[in-house]
Amino acid sequence: MHEEFMKHAMEEAKKAEAIGEVPIGAIIVHDGKIIARGHNRRETTQNPLTHAEIMAIGEASEKIGSWRLEDCTLYVTLEPCVMCSGAIVMSRIPHVVYGAEDPKGGTVDSLMNLLGEPRFNHRATVTGGVLEKECSSMLTLFFKKLREARKRRADN
Amino acid sequence: MHEEFMKHAMEEAKKAEAIGEVPIGAIIVHDGKIIARGHNRRETTQNPLTHAEIMAIGEASEKIGSWRLEDCTLYVTLEPCVMCSGAIVMSRIPHVVYGAEDPKGGTVDSLMNLLGEPRFNHRATVTGGVLEKECSSMLTLFFKKLREARKRRADN
Numbered sequence: 001m002h003e004e005f006m007k008h009a010m011e012e013a014k015k016a017e018a019i020g021e022v023p024i025g026a027i028i029v030h031d032g033k034i035i036a037r038g039h040n041r042r043e044t045t046q047n048p049l050t051h052a053e054i055m056a057i058g059e060a061s062e063k064i065g066s067w068r069l070e071d072c073t074l075y076v077t078l079e080p081c082v083m084c085s086g087a088i089v090m091s092r093i094p095h096v097v098y099g100a101e102d103p104k105g106g107t108v109d110s111l112m113n114l115l116g117e118p119r120f121n122h123r124a125t126v127t128g129g130v131l132e133k134e135c136s137s138m139l140t141l142f143f144k145k146l147r148e149a150r151k152r153r154a155d156n
Numbered sequence: 157m158h159e160e161f162m163k164h165a166m167e168e169a170k171k172a173e174a175i176g177e178v179p180i181g182a183i184i185v186h187d188g189k190i191i192a193r194g195h196n197r198r199e200t201t202q203n204p205l206t207h208a209e210i211m212a213i214g215e216a217s218e219k220i221g222s223w224r225l226e227d228c229t230l231y232v233t234l235e236p237c238v239m240c241s242g243a244i245v246m247s248r249i250p251h252v253v254y255g256a257e258d259p260k261g262g263t264v265d266s267l268m269n270l271l272g273e274p275r276f277n278h279r280a281t282v283t284g285g286v287l288e289k290e291c292s293s294m295l296t297l298f299f300k301k302l303r304e305a306r307k308r309r310a311d312n
Contacts, residue, residue, distance in 0.1 A: 048223035048247035049205075049214055058205055067204035082270060083246045086239030086263075091204035104277070107242075111275050114238060119267050121260070 002075075002097050005029055006131045009075040009099070012039040012052060013138055019044055023138045026052035026076040028060040028069065028093075035072075036060035052076060053084035057091050069093045077135040079106030079128065085114040089122050097127045099135025158231075158253050161185055162287045165231040165255070168195040168208060169294055175200055179294045182208035182232040184216040184225065184249075191228075192216035208232060209240035213247050225249045233291040235262030235284065241270040245278050253283045255291025 005027060012025025016039040028036040038055025042048065053076050061067050073095040074088060079102040088096055096108065096115060107114045108126050115124040161183060168181025172195040184192040194211025198204065209232050217223050229251040230244060235258040244252055252264065252271060263270045264282050271280040 042223055046221055046223050047214060047217045048225070049210060049217075049243060051246075054205060058203060061203045061205075065202055067198055067202050069204070081242065081246065082273075082276065083239060083242030086237065086242040087205060090207075090237065090239045111273075117238075117267075120238065 002127060002130045005034070005073075005075045006077070006097065006099055006135070008034060008037075009052075009077050010131065010134060010138065012037050013077045013135070016040040016052070017138070017142060023142050024052045024076070024078045026056040026074060028056045029073045029075065030060070030064065030069075030071055035063045049083075051081065051084050053080055054087055057087050057093075061091065067091060073097060075130075078102050078139065079108050079110060081105045082107045082114065088115060088124055089117075089120050092122050094124055095127070096124050097130050099129070099131050100139065101128065101132070158283060158286045161190070161229075161231045162233070162253065162255055162291070164190060164193075165208075165233050166287065166291065166294070168193050169233045169291070172196040172208070173294070173298060179298050180208045180232070180234045182212040182230060184212045185229045185231065186216070186220065186225075186227055191219045205239075207237065207240050209236055210243055213243050213249075217247065223247060229253060231286075233287075234258050234295065235264050235266060237261045238263045238270065244271060244280055245273075245276050248278050250280055251283070252280050253286050255285070255287050256295065257284065257288070 009025045013023040017023035021040045024040040026038045036056045036059035038052040041050040069091045075097045077099040079098045085107045165181045169179040173179035177196045180196040182194045192212045192215035194208045196208045197206040225247045231253045233255040241263045
């Protein structure tokens with residue numbers, strides 16, 4: 001089941017890639033249904049808040065009509081950063097499923113565990129590594145293409 | 157100078173209070189000028205993202221036309237939470253000034269120091285306690301009134 005939903009998050013990531021953004025996608029599931037989707041749009045919008053998870057959380061709260069996303073699961077292709085981990089805490093999402101680890105910026109497992117912090121007033125359970133290779137290779141390939149394009153421009 | 161700008165953040169907090177929200181306000185200063193304002197609107201919008209700092213960061217990036225708020229100072233009446241600290245890291249704001257400490261949820265000094273975390277790709281300097289009493293008593297008074305109103309309703 002996690003893999004099926006992660007494929008939908010990957011579809012979102014592909015939407016980001018199609019507009020030249022780092023391919024990261026997220027969906028939010030409530031009662032077995034996808035109620036919100038988001039993809040990274042930071043460069044397009046030039047707004048630092050437009051990470052995939054933040055977009056999805058905003059849409060989900062609108063759909064549910066509450067800032068408390070209590071019965072929701074967030075699926076995201078990359079381990080959440082500090083801002084998105086914080087938004088998960090603030091919106092009381094109880095379960096987070098992610099694809100690839102982010103050793104440089106992930107704050108769920110890699111650098112720290114903000115979703116298990118006992119001093120916060122909310123904690124979330126985390127399932128990592130779902131379709132990890134697929135999520136990870138999307139990112140690796142994106143950055144490889146970017147480097148090649150830059151090299152081509154420098155050579156010309 | 158910090159106190160003058162904090163007074164403007166307090167004006168924002170009063171806007172939150174006027175609509176029944178917990179009085180927290182923020183402004184962002186760039187080249188000595190206020191370019192963005194925000195106040196807590198979580199209950200009004202039922203959107204968990206609508207903290208004062210997030211509103212101000214969104215507006216500032218729109219004004220500057222960049223997700224990098226590199227020459228900006230954020231003034232906020234209450235020590236930032238984990239989501240807002242994360243948004244400060246993601247938007248590269250170099251300097252944060254806050255009023256009252258938040259011993260239960262603050263992630264700049266109280267519970268942890270996310271803005272000084274050496275493993276993140278950005279750190280911010282922090283000045284705390286500016287107009288601390290004024291910012292703090294706004295919150296204390298708000299919660300006192302709220303308790304009294306609840307008691308009155310329970311008594312009737």
